[in-house]
Amino acid sequence: MTQKLAFIGFGVVGQGLAEIMLEKEKTLSEKYDFDFQVVAISDIKLGSVYDPKGLDLEEVLDMVESGVSLSEYPDGKTGWEPIKTIEESNADTIIEVTFTDMETGGPALDHVRTALKHGKDVVSTNKGPVAQKLEELQSLAEENDVQYKFEGTVLSGTPALNLALKTLAGCEIKKVKGIVNGTTNYILSKMEEGMDYEDALQKAQELGYAEADPTGDVEGVDAQGKTLILANTLMDAGLDLKEVEREGITGLTLEDIEDAKEEGHRWKLIAQAEKKGDGVDAKVGPEKIPLDHPLAGVMGPTNAITYTTDHLGEVTIIGPGAGKEETGYALLVDLLSL
Amino acid sequence: MTQKLAFIGFGVVGQGLAEIMLEKEKTLSEKYDFDFQVVAISDIKLGSVYDPKGLDLEEVLDMVESGVSLSEYPDGKTGWEPIKTIEESNADTIIEVTFTDMETGGPALDHVRTALKHGKDVVSTNKGPVAQKLEELQSLAEENDVQYKFEGTVLSGTPALNLALKTLAGCEIKKVKGIVNGTTNYILSKMEEGMDYEDALQKAQELGYAEADPTGDVEGVDAQGKTLILANTLMDAGLDLKEVEREGITGLTLEDIEDAKEEGHRWKLIAQAEKKGDGVDAKVGPEKIPLDHPLAGVMGPTNAITYTTDHLGEVTIIGPGAGKEETGYALLVDLLSL
Secondary structure, rough: OOOEEEEEEHHHHHHHHHHHHHHHHHHHHHHHHEEEEEEEEEEOOOOEEEEOOOOHHHHHHHHHOOOEEEEEEEEOOOOOOOOHHHHHHOOOOOEEEEOOOOOHHHHHHHHHHHHHOOOEEEEEHHHHHHHHHHHHHHHHHHHHOOEEEEEOOOOOOOHHHHHHHOOOOOEEEEEEEEEEEEHHHHHHHHHOOOOOOOHHHHHHHOOOOOOOHHHHHHHOHHHHHHHHHHHHHHHOOOOHHHHHOOOOOOOOOOOHHHHHHHOEEEEEEEEEEEEEEEEEEEEEEEEEEEOOOOHHHOOOOOEEEEEOOOOOEEEEEOOOOHHHHHHHHHHHHHHOOO | EEEEEEEOOHHHHHHHHHHHHHHHHHHHHHHHOOEHHHHHHEEEOOOOOOOOOOOOOOHHHHHHHHOOOOOHOOOOOEOOOOOHEEEEOOOOOOOOOOOOOOOOHHHHHHHHHHHHHHEEEEEEEEEHHHHHHHHHHHHHHHHHHEEEEOOHHHOOOHHHHHHHHOOOOOOOOOEEEEEHHHHHHHHHHHHHOOOOHHHHHHHHHHHOOOOOOHHHHHOOHHHHHHHHHHHHHOOOOOOOHHEEOOOOOOOOOHHHHHHHHHOOEEEEEEEEEEEEEEEEEEEEEEHHHHHOOOOHHHOOOEEEEEEEOOOOOOEEEEOOOOOHHHHHHHHHHHHOOO
């Protein structure tokens, strides 16, 4: 059966997915039995278009690249807002890639909620809704016999969640410990080479790893949201964001880095969730990791998570934590698993 | 529906699985909807017993521990050979954990073949049949509408195959590069600390990592089989064992280790399969890995694989490569996926 897809939001990540889908259309059909039609796109900046018979994705991408509004698309209805697109289009799956607000869930939360209520599957890379309302959204999905997938919220396309949920099925995850923010890991890697914090931050900004206002990364806010997602999805922790202790890397000096090195350790911004009694302790903060631990060797913008399990001891996955194609791919793997 | 299981072979790995299943019986039923009954066990040393209504697994394990033959089990038929057990018992799933011969596939190959022909699912940790007859066995499984699963053949329970096949679905695996033999990695780790080869080997033997005749490990034979499995299952390489080039670690001296250290490298026994044109090149041999690569940090008996993919670049998984519970768990995850 052909899956009918609607993109809500069509920024970098959405376009990344569209490009992969175009490139792999034949393989996806032959190897994974995945046939699709994109019937709608609704983006706050790029405009919106809906054609129940399917859009020409190549043309859409050309228009976006040339800066032409999607309202100029030759056929189809234009001007549909996200909610109208979710409610009234014939899409059976919503690709939710707008923007996120960790505190409120942002517009993404309304989109996900509306889609699930209308019996549509949702794949999304937005952390806000998962962090804020996971239980509600999972119940909604169950009630409406649809699915809500969000592999890309942690480690982008690196299958951190699916590794724990699927391929480690039957194992109990007792502890999760990881490097889940590439920007801070890049900065710490540069400081390891002797660069001071300000220079390393500037370098990260030049390379596009850090934003002009780096607070979300360097103060651990981004990592805090991801820690919450790991704790709540893999350990049923039922925590709120404010229950995840948070400390960033701005207090670390070159001297701290050097001292750790002498002890055979390396500072990393560590996201951690651990089962304790009936509950789960979750926190984000800088930690000295012994050099012989797999997390110590993870340098630059790369991310990694070590799962401590009952049957296998420690299992670590290392891979990219961001990127257009990498995050776009996270959506694809979610689509394939529907 | 309750899965009816028969153990063909009931050595360390089979007992490891039985212990996990007993311990987790309730969780497996509630969380994964997995209900089971062990109806038969046939082991060349421990004897055999078959009861179509199900055996008492706890009692069976007690008998084995006390050195009592399974033929003494109070109810049920005894003396059934593996093939008879596979053909005539009411088991719908065969847990094949006898012994393997990489060159011929050994008795395990007959067991797997017979089970698939009789319309029974097979889970197995035996490398021989996968290395020798993967294509035939997969066709047999398809014809008979059953499955053949073998996660435990590489990296024991660390989900190396499932990571690539399931959670990286939609990604093309272009290259596989890994440390797939724990014994040699332990020896090399000890040499890294300054111990010479002979002492390191002896230490590995004392700890049970290496066998009295260590040839299979140190000459790369074990890694060669695993490389073949990775190439054929993840890249459809269609190779024979002899097409996988092989070199062991016996030629490495402490001087080589020191020289590499000075260059910022570390010797590892590397299993590698890489797509080249229409084919796949596969080989096993010692290689100097730069210290900033995730594989360089994998020490002791731990195993790891780095997958080079189209959408995610490099993704690495690190975890145990052997062990009673770890390999037993590999069978459980295969059972859950049926």
